[in-house]
Amino acid sequence: MQWQVEKDQEMKGSMRVFFLAVSVLVSLSGCSKESEKPKDLSLLTTTTVIGEIAGRQEKDGAWGSQPVRNISQVEFASTGRGVFYIAEAAGQFHVVHNGKKGTPYTNILTPVLSPDGQRAAYQAYLDDKPRMVVDGREGEVAEELEVPFFSPDSRHSAYQAKIGGRWHFVVDGRKFPGHLTQHNQFGFSADSTKIAYVDSVDERAKPRLVVTDLNFKQQSVREATGATMVISEDKTRIAATSEIGGRQRVVELSFAKPDSVKEGRLYDSIKGLVISADGSSVAYLAEKGGTRVVVFNGEEKPFPAGDLVGPIILLPANKGIGFLTSSKGTCTLHHPFSGGAVEQRQYDEVGELAYSKDGGYVYLGRKETPGRSGRSIFVVVNGKEGPKFDKVIKPTFSPDGQRVVYRVRQDGKRFMVVSDLNGKIVRQDPEYEMVFPPVFSADGKLAYGVKDGAKLVWKVEKL
Structure with a gap:
């Protein structure tokens, strides 16, 4: 019974994975003087109005004679230092980035x-012809486009464009020769000097994993690899599935030395591959001879009865793994490698498992009350249930492990909740039209974006 968390625009997360890093390849041709300026990647740690939506109620000088009739896709940078939204006026759409209105498109x-x-990048259409817009500059008109990416240091942009029947990488505005198929997985290295992606040379070929510099000159290619590919949170290591004679194994490598590969055992099939934040551990589900096993750093344990709900989660300090299963109305939390207790609950659904640095855990449960709609979702913190709401999104622990923070929707109202380690609410923040994912400062402050009427505010507060 797979946990389903409804994704709606009001609660849409802005925190996308953009591969945070600390250094940059500044000698690369195509870098502008603007891109060479120091980038401020620090978290904004004071409450600040970082944007305001103009022209919604009356005619606004910036929008000419037509008022803005629709606002969509508000997004905050995870540092709080930027925001954009899409505005519709006179039947055309504009990206408004840090208060600057972009060119109108259909x-x-x-x-x-x-x-x-x-910096901002997006696909823009005029007369059904797409082109990528990066920093307000239009790229070549393409037949198709893929999602754009920025490097961890914010200096480089990369995307794929289908032009002339072939897919090309476009990095910092430079187009590189491509193939008939597009990439299906992609990521930058921590130092922003390399990218890893999975593609195939043609539609009949098996996937291949490529690690390359940004000039596409120094490349490491591993064939029949990458049906699944994951990159560690620190963007230093890669794990991927590799096919050999109809069977699969997991291979591990680093961005620094992509030709030095660690190979795992062969299995009939592999799924659910995950890698730890520092890349030192991997885990996955495998099948051999009709038997399911869960694998952690090469060690096997039998997989319990039931269906996996959500991903496998690696415990802090690489002490093992945790995961949720569901079977015949029973939801279970498992810790097969660390000796932790197995927790069973009669819930309708579970999901969103997370751990603190000390090994505390939280997940979401849902249990409907007969004859009553709504108020059925709650957090389970270290085995204790919190209050029920209409909707709860992605509970997470504070850096010190002493608080759990999550977003809530109740009776159409949206707000942030801070609870203790027993699931009891410590603080319920004010209600807003939109509430965005929380992040934490180095000194433990809670920060997140909100839409407060026309104001786009980055809120910072003590826990």
């Missing part, structure tokens, strides 16, 4: 902010 798709919040 449609805009996949808008993305750089980690520092100062």
Whole structure:
């Protein structure tokens, strides 16, 4: 019974994975003087109004004679240092990035902010002809486009464009020769000097994993690899499935030394591959001879009865894994490698499992009350249930492990909740039209974006 968390625009997360990093390849041709300026990737730690939506009620000078009639896809940078939204006026759409209105288009798709919040990229359509717009500059008209990415240091942009029947990578505005198929997985290295992606040379070929510099000159290619590919949170290591004679194994490698590969055992099939934040551990589900096993750093344990709900989660300090299963109305939390207790509950659904640095856990449960709608979703913190709401999104622990923070929708109202380690509410923040995912400062402050009427505010507060 797979946990389903409804994704709606009001609660849409702005925190996309943009591969945070600390250094940059500044000698690469095509970098502008603007891109060479120092990038501020630090978290904004004071409450600040970082944007305001103009022209919604009356005619606004910036919008000419037509008022803005629709606002969509508001997004905050995870540092709080940038924001954009899409505005519709006179039947056309504009990206408004940090208060600056962009060119009007008939449609805009996949808008993305750089980690520092100062750059934006999106697909723009005129007469059904797409082109990528990066920092307000239009790229070549293409037949199709893929989602754009920014490097961890915010200096480089990359996307794929289908032009002349072939897919090309476009990095910092430079187009590189491509193939007949597009990439299906992609990521930058921590130092922003390399990218990893999975593609195939033609539609009949098996996938291949490629690690390359941004000039596409120094490449490491591993054939029949990458049906699944994951990159560690620190963007230093890669794990992927590799096919050999109809069977699969997991291979591990680093961005720094992509030709040095660690190979796992062969299995009939592999799924659910995950890698730890520092890339030192991997885990996955495998099948051999009709038997299911869960694998953690090469060690096997039998997989319990039931269906996996959500991903496998690696415990802090690589002490094992945790995962949720569902079977015949019973939902179970498992810790097969660490000796932790197995927790069973009679819930309708579970999901969104997370751990604190000390091994505390939280997940969402749902249990309907007969004859009553709504108020059925709650957090379960270390085995204790919190209050029920209409909707709860992605509970997460504070850095010190002493608080759980999550977003809530109740009776159409949206707000942030802070609870203790027993699930009891410590604080319920004010209600807003939109509430965006929380992040934490180095000194433990809670920060998140909100839409407060026309104001787009980055809120920072003590826990």
